[in-house]
Amino acid sequence: MSKQSPFAREDVMEDYLDSLLKEPAVSVDISANQVVSDNVEVDDATVRAAKLLEQASQHIADEPVVKCDVPLSQNVEIIEPAVASEKSTAVEDELNIEEVQIRETRVEDDITPADENAAHAQTKIALKDSLDFRFQALFFEVAGLTLAVPLTTLGGIHQIDKIAPLFGKPDWFMGVMLHRESKLNVVDSAKWVMPEKYNEALAESLDYRYLIMLGESAWGLASEKLVNTVNLTKDDVKWRESTGKRPWLAGMVKEKMCALIDVEELISMLNKGLGSNDQTP
The missing domain is CATH 1.20.5 (Single alpha-helices involved in coiled-coils or other helix-helix interfaces)
Structure with missing residues (x-):
């Protein structure tokens, strides 16, 4: 089955992200070496995922470090949530x-x-104000759309395992995944982020492999592909200028056509059972 994506062309993705921000379009020039092949093998993806977070953690001072001690040849859990160092005697x-x-x-x-x-x-502090001028973000893909999470708000990465559905939950709630003694809430990212583009063909084409954990919460976004860890500055982001609808969308990374997620806002919306287009109280 061919890969179904609502963003077959770059200009379509740009227009879509701009429509979410409700601001004038930004000219985008993306080079070929920024595009990740859709034909990456599972083992290659595992190796990349293990390396990119380990590399990123070396550049974050005084922040919880995302570690990976997993043998790269094994198809097992990749990243564990960060653990703060104990300095008190x-x-x-x-x-x-x-x-x-x-x-x-x-x-x-x-x-x-x-x-x-x-x-x-x-x-409450806006994401733009809480980040340093230079910061790092994890890029990952969902149905052809690239999303980014600042490493300072990344709770960890797990390979998706058996998910147990629960009744009486929103349609974007895939269910609960057990990890050791924890119950992780799995969000169908495509259905939550872009419900207006979600259809049967798209649903059948999705191949979720990873769970991107949000901060210290039990919420995780299902992801098809881990792209890279990217060094950014605040000037690289087209920040949202108004509050209200879609508070989870902090802005757009202009040169990479990528939606930057405000993790704290997203957690708040998920806790309330809200969808991406729902108005927050």
Whole structure:
């Protein structure tokens, strides 16, 4: 079966991303060496996936590092979520743990759910403002559309295994995938991101292989292909200029025709059961 994609031409993809941002079109020139072949073997994809995150982690200072200790010849789980290094000594822990627990208890007693929502709204920072001028992002593909997640908000990458469907969930919710003792929520990325282009032919052509984990949440985006880890600057991104619809879309990486995801906004929408085009409260 031939690969079905709604973005057979570059100009179609550009127009689509621009329509999501609702801003004038940007001229795009993409070179041939930026295009990844559709005929990559499974083993080659596994090798690339293992290397690209390991390479990227070496350039992120003072951030959780995404590690990969998997033998490259095996078709197994690729990337584990980052684990923060422990810098405090045992003596410091013993002296401070009781005081910290007391403070946390007092704060929890004083905060109501309404206060929590208000505090979240006040402290929320736009992705553009939270990133350094130079940052790295993982590029991956879904139905011919390239998506990007900043490495600072990437929770890990897993190979997709058996998914157990659940009743009473949105149609874009594929089900739950067990990983060790964790239950990971798998999102049909094509159906969630571009429901207006999703049809039976597209659904049958999808070949999801990887699960892109979002931050520290249990949500993961199903992906067909891991493209690369890319060095970017804020000037490389055409940032959204208005709030409201599609808050998950932080902007478009202009020279690569790629949608940059605001992971925190996306997690918030998924937690509320919202689709990509739904208006947030």
